[in-house]
Every structure is written in structure tokens, then in C-alpha cells.
């Protein structure tokens with residue numbers, strides 16, 4: 001039987017330079033699109049004919065992007081071993097002490113050492129760990145602009161927006177509709193701060209999942225003849241510090257985490 005290739009096999013043959021020549025912002029996003037059949041491997045100009053022929057028609061689509069996130073996390077941890085954590089600390093808005101870089105994730109400390117070992121009390125799963133590691137590896141330390149924009153208006157947001165709406169906004173709206181105060185309390189526990197009403201929303205909360213990645217949650221309650229509405233807004237400079245797919249993964253991870261906490265509290 002001829003060999004089939006997984007998402008990771010595919011990702012591993014790409015140069016991982018995120019050059020954008022394939023009209024996709026990053027190699028990871030490109031491999032995801034090839035995997036889903038929306039792009040052809042030959043659209044990356046750096047792949048040899050030999051590799052294209054080897055992969056053509058032999059991609060195992062049974063493994064999803066999510067299933068492979070854990071493997072990507074392991075690769076990122078390995079990359080952490082090759083960077084100067086004390087220099088990274090300045091860019092990511094963290095501290096460096098005793099060989100460990102410490103950042104605040106939703107206000108709670110998370111440390112990482114030069115062997116990629118993580119120290120934190122926060123429950124970590126790949127959807128959250130992947131963007132955290134991506135942030136540490138790639139954050140440029142760009143200052144915040146103070147201008148809020150919705151996800152779809154970010155540079156790379158258009159392509160990911162359907163997934164973002166489906167996987168992040170929809171479940172978040174369900175939570176807010178049913179457990180409005182509980183959601184507010186949970187965000188409060190994670191150092192979220194209520195701010196002045198944004199665009200006349202009933203709830204406007206700013207949280208910091210990562211030091212230079214603030215997220216503004218705005219929720220408009222249902223009114224006569226009008227359904228409730230929720231949106232997340234990001235600093236217009238966010239992509240300098242976290243690429244779009246990691247930002248999507250971060251939002252997805254946060255929503256999954258909030259859902260789990262609500263479930264646990266409701267079942268008590």
C-alpha cells in the first residue's frame with residue numbers, strides 16, 4: 001500500500017519562513033489550506049518537483065488541524081531552546097529571572113525555561129499553548145495603537161473570519177446570552193476590566209490574555225425586535241505581536257476555557 005502523508009508531514013516540508021509568496025500569510029496557514037484542498041502544494045515556489053510528486057494525491061485528511069496542534073506545540077517548545085529568553089522578555093512584556101521568562105496570561109503568571117518547560121497554575125491545552133509559544137517566539141514588541149478593530153478588519157482576518165465567527169463568537173454569544181453575569185465574573189477573575197461602554201454596548205470588558213494582546217469584549221443585550229450581539233475587538237497593531245492564526249487559536253482556546261468553567265460551575 002502506498003504511504004499517505006499527514007498534515008505534519010506537509011508542514012515539515014515547508015521552509016517556515018512565512019514569506020507570503022503563496023498569497024497566504026504563513027506556512028502553517030498554507031499547509032492547512034493544502035490539507036483542506038483549497039491550495040496546491042506547488043503554489044509554494046520553494047517546494048521541489050520531487051516533493052510535489054511525492055505528496056500529490058496522498059494527503060491523509062483524517063487528521064485535523066486540531067489533532068496536529070499538539071505536535072506543533074512540541075516543535076515550538078524545541079524552538080524555544082534556541083532563543084535568548086532574556087531578550088525575548090523585553091519584547092513580550094515579561095520578566096527574566098533565574099533562567100526563566102515569565103509573562104502574565106490573563107493576569108496569571110506563566111514561566112518557561114530554556115528547555116521549553118512550562119510552569120503555571122493555569123490549565124494548559126494546545127489551543128492556548130500554541131498561541132503563547134508563538135507569541136514568545138515571534139512577538140516584535142510593537143507598541144499598542146489604542147485603536148480597536150474587529151477581527152475581520154485585521155490584515156489577515158478576512159480568511160479566518162468565517163472560522164472565527166463560528167468557533168469563537170457564536171459560542172461566546174451563547175454563553176453571554178445564558179450566563180451573562182457568570183461570564184462577567186469569570187473574566188473579572190482573569191483580571192478583565194470593565195471600561196466605558198464601547199459603541200453603546202451593555203458590557204465592555206478588556207482582558208489581557210497576553211501582555212501585548214488586549215482583547216475588548218462588547219456585548220449588546222437583546223432588545224425588543226433586536227437580537228443580542230457580541231463582538232471581540234483587537235488593537236490594530238496586534239498582528240505585529242501575534243500572527244493571525246495564533247490569534248484565532250488564542251480566541252478559540254479562551255472560549256473553550258470559559259465554556260468549561262461555566263459548565264463546571266453550573267454543575268456544582
Ligand code: SF4
Pocket residue numbers: 014015016017018019020021022023024025026027030031043044045046
Ligand atoms: S510561499 Fe507560502 S508556504 Fe512557501 S515559504 Fe512562503 S509562506 Fe511558506
